[in-house]
Amino acid sequence: MQNFTSFTDFSEAQSLINLALKYKKDPFLDKHLGRGKRIGLIFLNPSLRTRISTQLAASNLGMEPIVLNMDKDGWALEMKEGAIMNKNTVEHIKDAAAVLGSYFDILAIRAFPSLTDKSQDVDEYIFTQFLKFTGKPIISLESATRHPLQSLADMVTIKENAQEKRPKVVLTWAPHIKAIPHAVANSFCEWALGCDYDLTVTHPEGYELDEQFTAGATITHDQDEALKDADFVYVKNWSAFNDYGKILHAGEDWILDEQKLANSPNAKVMHCLPVRRNLELSDEILDGKRSLVQEQANNRIYAAQAVISEILNTQAGHPNKKV
Numbered sequence: 031m032q033n034f035t036s037f038t039d040f041s042e043a044q045s046l047i048n049l050a051l052k053y054k055k056d057p058f059l060d061k062h063l064g065r066g067k068r069i070g071l072i073f074l075n076p077s078l079r080t081r082i083s084t085q086l087a088a089s090n091l092g093m094e095p096i097v098l099n100m101d102k103d104g105w106a107l108e109m110k111e112g113a114i115m116n117k118n119t120v121e122h123i124k125d126a127a128a129v130l131g132s133y134f135d136i137l138a139i140r141a142f143p144s145l146t147d148k149s150q151d152v153d154e155y156i157f158t159q160f161l162k163f164t165g166k167p168i169i170s171l172e173s174a175t176r177h178p179l180q181s182l183a184d185m186v187t188i189k190e191n192a193q194e195k196r197p198k199v200v201l202t203w204a205p206h207i208k209a210i211p212h213a214v215a216n217s218f219c220e221w222a223l224g225c226d227y228d229l230t231v232t233h234p235e236g237y238e239l240d241e242q243f244t245a246g247a248t249i250t251h252d253q254d255e256a257l258k259d260a261d262f263v264y265v266k267n268w269s270a271f272n273d274y275g276k277i278l279h280a281g282e283d284w285i286l287d288e289q290k291l292a293n294s295p296n297a298k299v300m301h302c303l304p305v306r307r308n309l310e311l312s313d314e315i316l317d318g319k320r321s322l323v324q325e326q327a328n329n330r331i332y333a334a335q336a337v338i339s340e341i342l343n344t345q346a347g348h349p350n351k352k353v
């Protein structure tokens with residue numbers, strides 16, 4: 031594996047899921063694999079889980095992680111090609127990316143979308159610049175359109191908890207007070223469909239996701255119908271995609287609570303966190319037996335470890351055998 035920025039194919043996904051489960055059983059199995067190597071974790075936005083779990087994953091492989099909170103501690107980046115930098119930006123992304131590439135063996139980057147410039151976000155402008163100018167493998171810590179490490183951890187969590195081979199998985203929109211990116215929802219659809227799960231996506235009218243991620247899913251505005259007999263319910267807010275980055279209405283009645291799951295006795299509930307309690311999801315669910323949110327967060331370590339391991343092995347010229 032050269033880079034990890036999206037879902038690639040079924041066999042690679044299964045192999046990564048199995049490798050993550052292997053590391054979960056024995057986190058120090060490959061504790062010398064990354065000896066003498068460094069991974070740079072570059073954050074243009076806040077993070078709790080991704081920041082810590084990826085550092086733990088690298089440490090488990092004997093690799094040194096170094097974090098840069100670019101949004102707080104770095105120079106203000108200029109993104110535009112050919113810009114005359116006589117305003118607030120201090121350093122061009124192409125210079126910063128090339129320097130970081132020279133310092134590290136792997137670079138991992140978090141860069142949320144603007145939610146104002148649709149074409150720049152959809153084209154993954156910031157990631158494209160890093161891919162172009164670092165010359166090193168890139169891992170996505172959440173980009174404008176995807177959050178693949180989260181989705182890999184989610185697939186590991188589903189695999190561990192599934193009672194059936196092809197569970198019914200529902201992605202349900204939830205209310206929020208801010209305009210929130212599409213990345214987690216897009217990626218979840220991409221991976222759930224890629225892993226051949228029976229996926230239903232439910233949201234109020236106007237919140238249709240980019241079709242490239244949802245093609246193959248059942249899509250409905252009827253939340254009750256969608257939730258019926260669900261095995262896994264993934265709760266997530268996102269802003270409108272067509273009316274780009276807009277909040278169309280409060281949708282308060284879309285909160286997921288126990289009452290909504292009355293006809294889904296076996297449903298397990300997932301959320302990537304951070305979650306707005308009693309706005310997106312009720313306390314009762316989050317603190318109850320259905321909730322998988324802590325398992326998902328824990329699995330982030332092993333998902334990242336599997337991905338870093340694959341990249342290190344590719345760099346060393348011996349890609350992992352499919353496990």
Ligand SMILES: NCCC[C@H](NC(=O)CCC(=O)O)C(=O)O
Pocket residue numbers: 172208210211212213214302303304306
């Ligand atoms: N990395 C996981 C989620 C990140 C982001 N959530 C947020 O921005 C929450 C902000 C808030 O609740 O104010 C999102 O949903 O894409």
Ligand SMILES: NC(=O)OP(=O)(O)O
Pocket residue numbers: 076077078079080081172180302303304
């Ligand atoms: N789920 C997730 O990515 O969490 P953080 O934003 O805290 O990293």
